[in-house]
Amino acid sequence: MSPLFVVKIGGNVLDHPEALDTFLKDFSSIPQPKILIHGGGKIATRLGDKLGIEAKYVNGRRITDDNTIDLVTMVYGGLVNKQVVAALQAKGCNAIGLTGADANVIPALKRPVTTIDYGWVGDIEEDSVNAATLSALLNVGLVPVMAPLTHDGKGHILNTNADTIASALAVGLSSFYQVRLIYCFEKKGVLENINDETSVIPLINQDNHKRLLSEGKLADGIIPKIDNAFAAIRSGVKEVLIGDAKDLIRNVSGSVSGTLIVS
């Protein structure tokens, strides 16, 4: 199988035009087939404030009510996605912006209401990514750029975590490609000491993962990323790397800088 890079870029880079430009230049230069998944950035919150859309949280998690799903559809699916696509096109990368509704690439299930109603949030069920359609787009030389949105197949757009989308796409496409999933963020990798950028853990496997967890060495924010990574590897993804957006070129060319996650 031929290689495919599935690269996720977080909100922090999206919020900094210069960092984003450098990242997109690096991403464009990857010669292999590739997919980009972007998060939201702070612009949705800023715009929501201006429009008087109140951000509601339950247990620290944002509720996606009617106004909020319209807001993120506009900002993630429209503004951010199209600005990234136009920027990539300017760098000679034939990007095509997609949500999970487009070409039905990611049908999802509206999260069932239990004690909490998360609103228009989509959970991706196993084996539901339309990898064949994505593969058809890749085969005509296109570079899918995914916004963190899915749909319920009943006419509603759903808000879905970008890390989860990256992982689901990587898994789905591993039937067609040898997939490397790269999570780019603002740190050098998974740190043993969150205040020390030189404390990057070069490799995480099942064994040291348990130890790191029990020793409380993993920061709250990174735990779900690592869980997503293990889930992806169990389902056929070749390797997962968590690293600095600035190190993308190094990481796609084999000399790992960051944290490699293996089974």
Place this chain on the structure above:
Amino acid sequence: MSPLFVVKIGGNVLDHPEALDTFLKDFSSIPQPKILIHGGGKIATRLGDKLGIEAKYVNGRRITDDNTIDLVTMVYGGLVNKQVVAALQAKGCNAIGLTGADANVIPALKRPVTTIDYGWVGDIEEDSVNAATLSALLNVGLVPVMAPLTHDGKGHILNTNADTIASALAVGLSSFYQVRLIYCFEKKGVLENINDETSVIPLINQDNHKRLLSEGKLADGIIPKIDNAFAAIRSGVKEVLIGDAKDLIRNVSGSVSGTLIVS
């Protein structure tokens, strides 16, 4: 060559959920390959007002300044486009939402500044539509849904009239398909008397067009639509029809209701 329907739907239908739902159901039922182009609707203006983005006009034409291009990228490329795509998916139509930047389907030229600076407005040059890419999408069974946005190839999204996009796509695709271009709006067709819905002109050709113009029988709003139609026909489009969104089914199945424009 096989047939292709290029259908443009205006803002008036977009602003009415029930009319839009009926229209999308009818559009979904077209068995032949098809493309939908949508306009903007009033939501961009409403949202712009809420955000304090002032609508600036010169000679009755809106200027697309920095804030306005962000606004229409969000609303046309995000909210409207994705809602239409999700609704079509729910009706079993494998829609894929695009702007002209996506897959570089419509590169355009930022309108040169003369006495007026229109801002981020894109004019489509002859033969610049990437019909081969659109054809590749159609060949894998996808139904492109186009927002009225193009790009300059330098990283900027541009605002472009939806009628113009429909006409440019129809012309570009006429090398691959026998294209019928249908402009759907809220009237029964081109009217000889704008206050009389029964005064539909069934056929316009070069000859009666001149007469209608000289007699002042064509309403201001319809004149550029007819010009676009003639331009399309001169460049290879088989026929252009201007009619009521409610009559789409009739118009795609051959029993014309509305105004047919021929050379």
